[in-house]
Amino acid sequence: MEESPEKAQATRFSHESQLEKATPDATHHVMTGFDTSLESLPDGYFTSSFFIGTMLAAALGLLAGVAGFGYAAPVLAIINADIGPDPNLAWVGLVYTLMLAVFLTLVGRVSDVFGRRWVFAGGSCLGVIGSIICAVAKDIPTLIGGTTVIGIAAATQVSFPIVVGELLPMKYRFYGNALIFIFAIPGSGFGPAVAQGFITHTSVGWRGIYYLLIAINGTAALFWILFYHPPTFHMKHRSGKVMEYVKTFDYVGAFLFILGLLLFLMGLNWGGSTYPWKSAHVIAAIVVGFMLMVAFVLWENFAPASFLKDPLVPMHLFRNGPWVMSTIVLGVGAGMYYAFAIIWPSMVAVLYTNGDPMYASILASLVGLGLLAGEIIGGLLATPLGKTKFQMMFAVLSAGIFFGCVAVCTPDTKALACGLVFMGCFFVGWVENVCLSLTTIALDDQNEIGTGAGVAGSVRAAISTISQTVYVVVLSNRLTSTISSQVPPALVAAGLPASSVVDFLTAITVGTPAAFAAVPGISADITAAGLRAYKVANADAYRTVFLTTIAFSGLALVLSCFVPNVEDRMTDDVAAALHNRNDEKTVGS
Template sequence: MAASFEEKRVDAGVEVTEHARSEARHVAVHEIPLDLDDPHKAALEDNPEKAEGLTLTTFLAIASLSFSYVCPISCGFVLVTSILVPIGTDLGDTQHISWIVGGWSIASSVSFSLAGAISDVFGRRWTIVAGEIIAIVGSIIACTAQSTLMLAAASTVIGFGCGIIFVSYAGIQELVPNKWRGLLGLTECAMTLPWAAAGTLIATTLNANTAAGWRWCYYIGIIYGVLSMIGTILFYYPPPRPQYDFQKSRWQQIKEVDYIGFLLYTGGLTIFLIGLTWAGTPGHAWKSASVIAPIIVGILTLVACFIYDFTVPQQPFFPLSLFRQVREFTVLLVVVFVAGMVFYSFAGLLPQGSLYMYTSDPIQIGVIALPNGIAQVLCGGIATLFMGKLGHLKLQVIVCLIFQTVFTAAFAGFIPMNRAAWSAFQFFSMGPFALITLLCYVIAGLNVPLRHLGIASGLIGTFRSGGGSVGNAIFNTILNGVVKGQIPKKLAEVAATYNLSADQLAALIPATAENAVGIPGVFASVPGITPAIEQAAAQAYKEAYAHAFRMVFYSSIPFGIIAIACACCIKDSSQYLTNHTAVHMVREGALGKNPGRTHEHANTAPMFEDSKVTHSEDDRSS
């Protein structure tokens, strides 16, 4: 079988420096994988009868990579977003709490693709370690934050580190047989048990029953971050140059990274989201220049980014060759963009809905969110482990998107009275997200050449988090805009019913808002208040939020339809879920040795042949 493979050697006459030669020797006689350019051929031809088992060190490496997500996602996002309003209240500013989510999403969206390109130069290992360090630093800043904006800045740092850590999605896929690529689900198990399973309950309990309150979310993240970083350093030793390009120094490759595209994308997305976030807020009407200008400038900058990337740089931030793989890759970007819109934005919005429409008891808010967390465990942590066994990857994506779209829209029919439906539907609307994401990673990994796997995985992460940023801005803008019009209207109806004066109404509006977040005794400040008026005002407040949330849920439908249509165009790659393994670690842990060739029918050729390497004069003299 090995004879049928294309041999990939360094061409005769290529001058190789001593540094490059020593680096090549470090990967010993490791071979250049056929997957580097043809993953389909590799999957079908290098297909042993039995898949290679994972060594203990490889498993520990995968486990360390998996737990590295607890710090930036489970603690730095999931737990925090479930208690945004209490955090804002504690810091004295609830107006800017959406930027805690927005900053995280923007930063992770930007760093995903940059990290993919950097990992192709410096290798996955040190790139991921750098991301873990950044996430730890961001968590330290967050747990000492004294203002909402400072916390948003810290969240941005954490998100940037998270995007870099996501390089491990490519790293895990490389190390396991194709049919086991659902082992990416281990990352979801680490993120969801117990963090997503009972994230809101954990966060509300920490906030209500510990001296440090919500800051414990970040303390826990720091602990996990340090432990996972140590595990990554000790056990994870992938090939140091994933593109196997030893003809260029790392410095040469770093200089070729598309920094202009990076800046255009970062600037365009940020400016665009600022315009969306400002829209409808005091002093920033939808028709005002302060909203229209940044939206237009942001869109034009993003367009310029893609035009530049498709035409000028040698190593583009958005490679045109990847985007030309429309059914194999590009449509996946649309799918994860929409999935990210729904999940990341509603991760913060649903607990707010529970607070404003059902209960101000933080423990009960956590109980309401339990189906959401259980779904994350089942869909993201367990179902993914069986995706290879089930096959039909395209169909799995379509079904998950249908569930997400239908049940997100269905919330509108049950609020604000039906608490059971509000809780149960979170299982079906939020649960599919993790499975959708990992399916897209696996499909891309089976279709995209190994030399582009880092950047491809980065782009999936970029579009997923970019969707979260856009969704967070759009849905929060809709919610806040509608609420600000509905609350005075609904409470004015209460005032008219009970013949309250203008002064009484002016006092009733802020008192009702404070009562909604659980502050006791606030109605006493309203002249002539009665229990009946209190009850009517509280119900009117719930109705105002219910109307606003309905608009949000309805607005999600068109995006879901677009994603389902794109999913129908995916080219199913289930046939490539074989026993083939792309790469192997170059050593078994910090104290291990280079394992050399690990399977008898190597799918590759030697990286260098001494007889074909032309040495420089300095090399020969040495």
């Protein structure tokens, strides 16, 4: 099952020689796992149909992955009104998040061992299946099932840094990821506007979202199958057999990891929303999930070699300081962003749009657009600027300042709020792309690029879920306090009978003129006073959430001081090259 000495030597020689040119102290930074180098690739390799087709497959896959829930999330209430109502609507978003978090690690490790081609092609095929299920759904449980499949597919699709990273020279990885992110703009940047556009301007309504996803996933799958020919299992393991690796796969570790992470994240998502925090459902899910994750770590570290020949997550990854710090900053940075991904859409709907759903969707898109702008520009500038440690310190500090300053915004400062949110998300995007790229660049063995990127993605998801839970709890508690203390007195002072206050608050929830007209004792002046008080109360609650981001920003700033500088790794070495359809020769040779 071991690689031949010739193959092992081929994967070692390249970077050792390159790094000796880059730094006089190469012995401290020796990397392995490279198949070739830029100067060894045939002329026309990067303009070949195989390479361009693979990059397009990765780009379309990312678009489908982020749009798989990005399109549906803003219009879930409309979908629920059409094929519901169903009390389990929240599971539509939950299953997507859970599948993504769990399967990122599995996608990375399985593709490292067995080859990537059919993992990524299969992911897009699953995206087609999940989109079809959702497109024809006649009830919410069917929609949940389809979104589960879409979430599993997305785990392969957002893992594009694995493909891009190993096919490009080390010095081009930041650029490659930045260019792929451009294709996410219609899905993540304009997701709310696209979704609302289907509702407002087409006869197919919300189902049009999934028709579009079928087309995108189908095209991506076709590109993967036609053009993506990375090293096969046989090329990775010359003397190994597939069934030998199937038999020795870490099934125990996979079981502990999947169940543990699922339960832990489910408990966090349930708390305070589906069930009270003190309920048995929440406590049991969090505690049992945490214990299973502890058991997983113990298994990976101490299981006898006779039982564990190929661990799901090699624990030596966590002894790689640069990789660990890049991964944690990636997660904490995402935690800063999620405050606005969750809060901003409801904030603009309440404070700044006066009930216009299309305008609300456009303003809501600022979060995704800001993040993508930072991912693209940050990726393009990362290599020329160098010193990624200082880039991350500056970007985290800037994001924290902009996010914290949103706390000064009121119902009358729409332009200021939009500008601050966009710039905050821009700098988080910068952090996101640089640290995402670093999770592959910082690996000492590039044969583990899938595992390193996959585990980093799962860690990011776990940290983001924790931060999301904090924000939701803070907002819920503050809204209860601010609305109850500010809105009723304002209504009574404006002349509304105290007995009608509850009716007015109910009318706000419904949001229709008929609902307000049915409130006893209502008038235009009272309605205006009540709505103004409601906006101010909401602004006060949002302010607390934005101030809460300072804690995450401070933590991220401290951690960013330990992000690595990687100028010495910006070499011409290439981890893997595409080969022809019917032989093992590099494309173009």
